[in-house]
Amino acid sequence: MGAEDIAAISYMRQNEVFADAFNYFVYGGRQIIRPENLEEMDTREMTLPYGGKKSKGKSVQKTRDVMKIVMAMTDRHSAYLLLAIEHQSDIHYAMPVRNMLYDALQYARQVEDAARSHRLSGDYKGADSAEFLSGFMRRDRLLPVLTLVIYFGAEEWDGPISIHEMFGEMDTEVLSLVPEYRMNLLAPALIPDNDFGRFQSSLKEVLFFIKYSNDADRLQELIRQDPGFQHLGRNEINVLNTCVNANITIGKGEKKMDTCKAIQTMIDRAVEKATREADEKATVQAEQQRISTLCDNIRRLMEKLGWSAAEAMDVLGVSESDRKVLERELS
DSSP: OOHHHHHHHHHHTSHHHHHHHHHHHHHTTOOOSOGGGOEEOOOEEEEOOTTOTTOSSOOEEEEOSEEEEEEEEETTEEEEEEEEEEEESSOOTTHHHHHHHHHHHHHHHHHHHHHHHHHHHTTTTTOOHHHHHHSOOTTOOOOOEEEEEEEOOSSOOOSOSBSGGGSOSOOHHHHTTSOOOBOEEEOGGGSOGGGGGGOOSTHHHHHHHHHTTTOHHHHHHHHHHOGGGSEEEHHHHHHHHHHHOOOOOOOTTOSEEEHHHHHHHHHHHHHHHHHHHHHHHHHHHHHHHHHHHHHHHHHHHHHHHOOOHHHHHHHHTOOHHHHHHHHHHHO
């Protein structure tokens, strides 16, 4: 597990941050999912092909980033939900397939758990043959699984967000019968600036920071306007440092850091980079001009005196390194 994974998972595992992500994405910021109602679950998903232990198929095991169970209540109706977060520091071009597998494994696990529960309790009495063979009773129900992908990158997500997008050219009649799977994506670049106020935790500052991590001037303006940016905790800083190379330093024993200093550092680095690139560009242009001038002089000598390129370069005292470049230019 890389540094980005450790930092992001540690951050998103916090109940207030986890709940905030889903409250924003599902409920537009309304506080429906309460942090205190979240219970963390085992993130390992494993299933065996139907047919039992003697099946020749191999088991499949995947590990989610963070998964929690919650009872959410809206309009006097309550329901248990399984919520999962998958973080991405880079764009994953097969993410819809990966998520679909995770969700399918969770549903398969629920079916297997139900069958195991019925076997242990011995309540198959009265069940018909179809219920007995499937292990899943007619009255049994699955818990919905909702997976949210959070992209901790400043660039726009240019990968597919659905299975159908991953197909090539397809007959529309056939495609209409192929089940669609769309992943839920939360990416900073896709969040309108006026929507960040819907977040209630530090996820607001983290995602806002990431969105403009390549624009130090805009980032500095945001931090001056919003006092929530003034101090970020160690978990937030770890995410920003590992995912967008914010290079924010925090002293030993300190719990929070003034991000204004970090932004100034980013601006200074951006200025240094721009200056360095400008110097490099000027150097390249000067070198190109020097070679071009040499070429012109050599061609004039060749045309007026009938010399070869080698003779002209000898007279002009051209170095061996320049000769290789000029020979390509003159050929």
